[in-house]
Amino acid sequence: MTDPEFMDHAEKLLQAVELSCDRINDEGDADVDNQRTGGMITLVFPNRSQIVINLQKPLHEVWLAAKSGGYHYKFDGQRWMDTKGQGEFFESLSRDATAQAGQALTFSS
Incomplete structure (x- = not known):
């Protein structure tokens, strides 16, 4: 994948x-x-907990940091998948946001 892609x-x-x-x-x-x-x-959630999502341009990755840990995602041509097999980005974000907000939250592409 090229940098512009x-x-x-x-x-x-x-x-x-x-x-x-x-x-x-x-x-x-x-x-x-x-x-x-x-x-x-x-x-930032009402309880002051945070989730940070940032781009790692040199690696062509998106990183997500939540209370549950840090995760790295690469685009597979269709979806952003965890580099260590922990699943798809929006599924993980929804799970972590739900845990940190204390109520069901759904993020989608």
Whole structure:
């Protein structure tokens, strides 16, 4: 994958996270604050816990840091998959956000 291809796919992922936050906040009372700075999004939950998503451009990876740990994702041509076999990005983000928010949250591409 070329650098421009990575950035195109990664930007779509970051935009999907932002749109999911907007939808979650509009449809319920989760109150997930999302702050974007360049290639990084920080999700802040009412209990002050955070999930940080950032781009690792040289590696063509997206990294996710949550209370459960840190995860690295590579684009497989269709989805962002964990480099150690821990699953798909949006499934993992939904699981971790649900745990940290204390209520069911669903993020999608």
